[in-house]
Amino acid sequence: MTSTKPNDRKIGGYRREVDFQKLGPALVIASSLVLAIRTARWSPTHSDGLANMEWEKEVEHSVRIAKIVLSHLTARSPDLFQMKDVAWYVATDDEVPK
Secondary structure (H helix, E strand, O other), rough: OOOOOOOOEEEEEEEEEEOHHHHHHHHHHHHHHHHHOOOOOOOOOOOOOOHHHHHHHHHHHHHHHHHHHHHHHHHHHHHHHOEEEEEEEEOOOOOOOO
């Protein structure tokens, strides 16, 4: 349980974490590259706003591949990504369970 009083919380230090909010553009770019590579040899088609199920499946698969790769990279090589300092707090006597 954390204290709601602003002065009761004491910062014990900081830890470095991957800034996941900044990974959105990386995911879009990565999934777009996967999609482009996988569909490069498809014949060009034109649709009048109708959904193509094969295309939808390919987009979903490309996003899934990009997520797996980014997840693997953030877990194994977090230094590749922008980092942020996240504070961790020291428990006070009021917060320790009795």
